[in-house]
Amino acid sequence: MKNLLFISLLMLFPVYLFSQEYDFSGMQGLRNKDGQVLLELSGYDISIAVMKGQIDNEKTISSIKKKYNIEAVLAEYSEPQISRTNKIIEAESKVKDRPKVKLNQVYYIFNKSDKEVDIVMFSTLNQRDVILEQEVIKEYLENGLEPYIEADLAANEIDFAGRKIYLGSACKWMSPHNVHCKGGQMSWSEFPSFESAMLDINTRIDANVNDNMTILAENDVDVVFEEIPSLAHRIVYKQKSGVGRRTDPLVVYYIVQEVRGRYVSCVLSNYGYNRDDYELAPLLQEVMSITQLPEGGYNQFSIPQYENHPQPEKEEKEYLINLFEVRAGSWVPLGNLSRSFKAAPSLGAYMGFPIKKVMAVDIGFQVAFPVNKSLFDFYDRRVPYETEADLMVNANIRFRYQQEAAKNVYWTTYVGAGIVSVQTDLEKEYYDSDESKWETFETLDVFGGVNVRYKKVGLYLEYHYMPYSIANKVRKNFGNSAVNLGIAVCF
Numbered sequence: 001m002k003n004l005l006f007i008s009l010l011m012l013f014p015v016y017l018f019s020q021e022y023d024f025s026g027m028q029g030l031r032n033k034d035g036q037v038l039l040e041l042s043g044y045d046i047s048i049a050v051m052k053g054q055i056d057n058e059k060t061i062s063s064i065k066k067k068y069n070i071e072a073v074l075a076e077y078s079e080p081q082i083s084r085t086n087k088i089i090e091a092e093s094k095v096k097d098r099p100k101v102k103l104n105q106v107y108y109i110f111n112k113s114d115k116e117v118d119i120v121m122f123s124t125l126n127q128r129d130v131i132l133e134q135e136v137i138k139e140y141l142e143n144g145l146e147p148y149i150e151a152d153l154a155a156n157e158i159d160f161a162g163r164k165i166y167l168g169s170a171c172k173w174m175s176p177h178n179v180h181c182k183g184g185q186m187s188w189s190e191f192p193s194f195e196s197a198m199l200d201i202n203t204r205i206d207a208n209v210n211d212n213m214t215i216l217a218e219n220d221v222d223v224v225f226e227e228i229p230s231l232a233h234r235i236v237y238k239q240k241s242g243v244g245r246r247t248d249p250l251v252v253y254y255i256v257q258e259v260r261g262r263y264v265s266c267v268l269s270n271y272g273y274n275r276d277d278y279e280l281a282p283l284l285q286e287v288m289s290i291t292q293l294p295e296g297g298y299n300q301f302s303i304p305q306y307e308n309h310p311q312p313e314k315e316e317k318e319y320l321i322n323l324f325e326v327r328a329g330s331w332v333p334l335g336n337l338s339r340s341f342k343a344a345p346s347l348g349a350y351m352g353f354p355i356k357k358v359m360a361v362d363i364g365f366q367v368a369f370p371v372n373k374s375l376f377d378f379y380d381r382r383v384p385y386e387t388e389a390d391l392m393v394n395a396n397i398r399f400r401y402q403q404e405a406a407k408n409v410y411w412t413t414y415v416g417a418g419i420v421s422v423q424t425d426l427e428k429e430y431y432d433s434d435e436s437k438w439e440t441f442e443t444l445d446v447f448g449g450v451n452v453r454y455k456k457v458g459l460y461l462e463y464h465y466m467p468y469s470i471a472n473k474v475r476k477n478f479g480n481s482a483v484n485l486g487i488a489v490c491f
Contacts, residue, residue: 026042029176030151215237249274324491331346360402
């Protein structure tokens with residue numbers, strides 16, 4: 001009898017286990033203006049989107065990989081146990097400029113109609129939770145995610161780990177479980193255990209380390225978080241450079257705590273006066289307080305007359321873009337222009353004026369010496385004279401954009417405009433002693449080009465459009481196009 005009871009319990013246990021509903025109480029979803037759904041659950045960023053195509057079309061899968069920058073594919077397969085036709089892509093990627101961060105990604109693709117597919121994307125900085133992913137997919141296929149999705153991005157009232165907080169009209173959702181109010185921001189996630197919440201907060205600390213941030217201070221602070229004495233890890237960051245850069249330091253508090261039976265990983269931030277400013281923005285004060293300021297710390301009621309710590313030395317503005325360029329190459333005429341000369345070896349130089357880290361405006365000139373020349377008609381007061389080109393001088397201004405394609409390898413594109421002057425071997429009938437005795441003709445020059453450089457030395461190729469006939473010195477069929485290519489040394 002005892003054996004029969006034991007066997008019965010064993011048979012009932014898996015039924016009981018798998019009949020339990022997954023706890024989605026810690027999930028929040030938002031629907032943006034484009035209709036895309038974004039969700040957050042236990043450190044996962046989840047999004048749902050629609051795209052044209054079909055699962056069995058390889059072009060569709062390639063388009064998805066290209067759109068979402070899926071590069072390091074770990075696995076690609078179908079899951080027969082899922083009720084809808086599907087394809088799953090598991091991938092891993094690194095976040096640019098954040099060496100300690102690895103992003104785990106999973107893409108579930110389903111046929112939506114004859115012309116569209118649904119894409120459910122999971123992304124996390126933590127280790128994957130396959131059970132969570134499967135439960136979310138199950139809920140999605142049963143249309144069970146709608147109750148968790150909000151369409152209003154205004155965060156007038158939020159549910160913070162089971163407590164309603166009224167914030168008013170000055171706050172908005174940046175993403176699920178990520179709210180911003182004037183002067184402060186707070187993001188959080190709920191986990192099934194304290195250990196998983198602690199792993200998440202440590203990962204987020206690593207994720208905020210990047211080449212454009214310097215750490216001014218780092219310490220632990222005793223706080224009261226949701227009325228619970230807690231320990232916050234406080235880091236003060238300073239942005240080095242960038243568009244819209246704030247000069248004030250960013251003060252960030254990282255906290256893990258069990259709140260109302262939920263294990264919460266929370267990141268709270270606001271800008272401070274300097275590294276010792278412990279004043280909390282109103283949003284942060286809704287969930288935490290600092291009862292005892294550390295030694296040397298202060299808030300708005302005790303701001304010192306001067307900064308206790310020496311200010312860091314002002315960093316020189318770092319430009320990726322080079323400032324000087326010397327080049328040697330050759331102009332190669334195209335079309336009708338090649339009847340006047342076959343090539344023109346050239347020398348040139350540019351001086352750059354940076355406007356951003358990777359952008360500059362350059363002023364430059366080039367001098368070219370045509371070879372393999374042929375005679376053409378030069379018109380002076382509508383009278384033709386046979387002559388040939390002896391010298392070309394080009395002065396121009398260009399706009400340049402430069403990228404680092406790989407270590408020490410730079411890819412530069414540019415466009416520009418200027419004036420090109422061609423000196424002939426035809427002597428003027430009258431000329432002053434202080435001017436050239438050779439007849440010349442000028443025209444506008446519009447061009448674009450690329451430069452591929454390794455360290456200081458690169459190769460350039462550019463196309464020039466030069467309508468020579470607008471000066472009425474040569475015929476309309478004289479020609480107007482040329483390419484210029486050669487070697488450039490940059491400093």
